[in-house]
Amino acid sequence: MEQSSIYSNVINNGATAFVEQYYKIYDTNRGYIDGFYKENSAILWNGNPFSGITKYKEFTQKLPVSTHKVETFDCQQVIGSEKSIMVNVNGEVSYSDHSTKQFHQNFILMPDMEKQGNYYVAHDCFRFV
Amino acid sequence: MGRYNPENQYLNLENINNDPALGDKRGLVDLNKSEKLGQVICKLIKENFPDVKTISFANNNLRNLRALSKLHQWLPDVMNLSFQNNQLATLRDIEPINGDKFTGLRELVISENPVKDKEMQKFGNFENLKSQIKSMFPSLLILDNEELPEGISFDVGKNINSKTLPLQIMSSFVDSDVTANTIQDFIVKYFTLFDTNRVGLLDLYDDNALFSLSINNNIPSWRKRFERGNMSNWKAYDRNFKSTRQSLRDNLLSKGKNAIIQTIAKLPSTKHPLEDNSKFIIDSWQINVAPQQILIYLNISGEFKEVDVKLNKSFSRTFLIAPSQPQSNAANAGWAYTIFNDQMTVRPWSGNKSFDKAKANPIQIDISGSAKMLNNNNNNSNTSNVFNAAAQLNTNIPVSNGPLEFTPLQLQEQEQLRIQHGLNEIQHQQVQELSRQTRLTYLYSIQCLNEFQWNFASALEGYQKVKNQVPPDGYYH
Numbered sequence: 001m002e003q004s005s006i007y008s009n010v011i012n013n014g015a016t017a018f019v020e021q022y023y024k025i026y027d028t029n030r031g032y033i034d035g036f037y038k039e040n041s042a043i044l045w046n047g048n049p050f051s052g053i054t055k056y057k058e059f060t061q062k063l064p065v066s067t068h069k070v071e072t073f074d075c076q077q078v079i080g081s082e083k084s085i086m087v088n089v090n091g092e093v094s095y096s097d098h099s100t101k102q103f104h105q106n107f108i109l110m111p112d113m114e115k116q117g118n119y120y121v122a123h124d125c126f127r128f129v
Numbered sequence: 130m131g132r133y134n135p136e137n138q139y140l141n142l143e144n145i146n147n148d149p150a151l152g153d154k155r156g157l158v159d160l161n162k163s164e165k166l167g168q169v170i171c172k173l174i175k176e177n178f179p180d181v182k183t184i185s186f187a188n189n190n191l192r193n194l195r196a197l198s199k200l201h202q203w204l205p206d207v208m209n210l211s212f213q214n215n216q217l218a219t220l221r222d223i224e225p226i227n228g229d230k231f232t233g234l235r236e237l238v239i240s241e242n243p244v245k246d247k248e249m250q251k252f253g254n255f256e257n258l259k260s261q262i263k264s265m266f267p268s269l270l271i272l273d274n275e276e277l278p279e280g281i282s283f284d285v286g287k288n289i290n291s292k293t294l295p296l297q298i299m300s301s302f303v304d305s306d307v308t309a310n311t312i313q314d315f316i317v318k319y320f321t322l323f324d325t326n327r328v329g330l331l332d333l334y335d336d337n338a339l340f341s342l343s344i345n346n347n348i349p350s351w352r353k354r355f356e357r358g359n360m361s362n363w364k365a366y367d368r369n370f371k372s373t374r375q376s377l378r379d380n381l382l383s384k385g386k387n388a389i390i391q392t393i394a395k396l397p398s399t400k401h402p403l404e405d406n407s408k409f410i411i412d413s414w415q416i417n418v419a420p421q422q423i424l425i426y427l428n429i430s431g432e433f434k435e436v437d438v439k440l441n442k443s444f445s446r447t448f449l450i451a452p453s454q455p456q457s458n459a460a461n462a463g464w465a466y467t468i469f470n471d472q473m474t475v476r477p478w479s480g481n482k483s484f485d486k487a488k489a490n491p492i493q494i495d496i497s498g499s500a501k502m503l504n505n506n507n508n509n510s511n512t513s514n515v516f517n518a519a520a521q522l523n524t525n526i527p528v529s530n531g532p533l534e535f536t537p538l539q540l541q542e543q544e545q546l547r548i549q550h551g552l553n554e555i556q557h558q559q560v561q562e563l564s565r566q567t568r569l570t571y572l573y574s575i576q577c578l579n580e581f582q583w584n585f586a587s588a589l590e591g592y593q594k595v596k597n598q599v600p601p602d603g604y605y606h
Contacts (some may be wrong), residue, residue, distance in 0.1 A: 006406060008382075009375075009381060010439065015370070019235050019370075027316065028528045039244060042414065044414075046296070046299060047300055047302045047412065047487060047490055048299050048302075049302060059296065061296060066421070070474075071345045071346070071347045071369075072344065072369040072474055073344035073369065073371065073455050074341050074343045074368050074369060074472060074474075076339045076341060076382065076470050077284035078424075078449060078467035078469070078470060079335060079337050079338060079419055079449070080419060080420055080422045080449075081419050081426065081471055082484045084418050086447065086449065086470055088447055088472040088474065090343065090345045091347075092262055092349075092350070095294070102347070102476075103481070104428070104430050104445035104474065106428055106447045106472070108416060110418075122416070123416055125412050125426070127430055127483075127484070128477060128483040129430045129484070
């Protein structure tokens with residue numbers, strides 16, 4: 001019981017740090033966004049699928065400058081997995097053309113087998129809602 | 130003057146004639162008496178609060194709105210107006226607010242005016258009033274906290290795709306027909322039970338399943354800010370990390386099917402408009418979370434009516450779903466799948482304007498009817514497509530479009546057998562699919578599935594072994 005509560009704290013803290021870093025880099029330093037993903041990441045942006053970070057990064061370079069305001073986030077351990085985490089985010093995003101939209105974004109974070117202790121975004125589903 | 134809230138871009142002009150700041154001029158600011166006074170006020174607002182989006186003229190004893198007939202010229206960006214608790218008696222009293230030219234107007238409040246009482250006496254509801262107001266104010270979306278019926282509208286100028294975004298918004302995304310069939314089945318059954326009998330969802334959740342809820346109070350910028358979103362009925366279960374203390378988070382995560390049902394049974398009653406496909410956006414694909422574990426990753430956003438307060442709310446929900454194991458509670462209860470993870474976000478209503486005009490993706494899902502699969506054969510040879518874990522997953526929900534079409538007579542006979550054997554809808558579909566794939570009759574297909582505890586894959590495999598022993602009348606010809 002104690003063990004699991006320690007692990008849930010690790011997950012909660014990890015997810016909190018991830019959400020903070022992710023949107024900060026997306027909004028201010030998008031050239032580094034590939035650090036969160038890998039070539040086998042599945043990324044969906046408003047119904048447009050990207051297989052792997054290379055193609056998605058090309059796309060993000062064309063997106064106008066953004067400001068994400070996170071209103072809610074929450075995380076859960078993925079049942080049936082070794083150590084995967086599901087992170088759920090809702091908020092508002094403004095682009096430099098002054099359009100403001102609400103968004104829902106969900107991430108599946110998985111341990112990176114090639115780098116001990118590292119996680120990466122294995123699945124990413126983003127929608128204007 | 131303390132009446133303007135810059136954060137919400139909200140100007141409160143309620144009961145202005147009694148404002149203590151007027152001193153001995155109190156009682157002289159009567160908007161009924163002078164149209165000129167109205168113009169002066171509009172000008173003052175424009176000069177002092179050019180960013181205003183929402184104005185409340187509540188409690189001003191207004192008998193008509195002639196004084197505000199130029200409001201749209203001075204303040205074309207205002208989106209929300211309240212005339213709550215005034216003396217407006219007919220639609221003609223409201224007409225001076227020029228709806229045809231006030232194209233940014235989204236929300237109007239006229240509650241507590243005689244016009245509403247008269248409508249209620251005459252018609253017993255506000256449907257007539259709603260459609261009259263909609264034709265006077267074509268851009269209006271909400272009247273007195275209720276969504277207005279969609280008028281006839283054209284795409285011009287309403288393009289959801291901002292010019293500067295490099296890609297179009299696309300409709301619901303599904304990676305394969307197998308996924309589409311499964312989630313279509315899942316969504317309709319899950320939300321029907323969620324609306325009518327949440328306890329009935331018990332066996333659908335895995336023994337280790339997790340559920341948590343986040344409450345987003347933010348009202349979309351294009352809607353008004355007269356009030357907070359009124360999420361109070363949901364607040365007790367809010368696990369939002371932005372607002373919930375760390376020490377409480379463990380308790381706000383429901384673990385296991387019993388705890389989950391206890392939590393969701395206490396949430397306010399809902400009604401999801403499943404009959405209207407356009408109100409939902411669904412993204413789903415298969416994911417591999419462990420060597421032997423493939424899950425369906427399902428994201429759905431849309432709306433429901435919160436029944437007790439008669440207001441619409443918007444929601445987003447993410448499920449991770451696994452095929453149900455033979456002999457599990459889910460399988461025994463006739464579910465082909467089981468829920469591992471369930472995350473829900475509820476927020477003030479924001480409608481479907483972010484996605485309802487989106488361009489169609491190749492595989493479409495239609496929760497209001499049966500699947501419409503376009504480009505069914507569109508298996509392009511893009512081997513690096515990480516979205517297609519596909520077809521490895523057997524959720525027992527068969528892909529339709531099998532080789533065999535049933536005749537009306539056969540369908541009639543099947544319905545009788547279905548009732549005789551007390552089959553539920555999932556079982557019925559399994560039987561039909563087995564029949565399609567093997568040409569076994571409906572009755573023989575029932576017997577075959579029965580022998581294999583309604584596990585479709587086992588039944589199909591079992592059939593292959595004994596097919597030489599099936600008598601000729603065991604087949605459809």
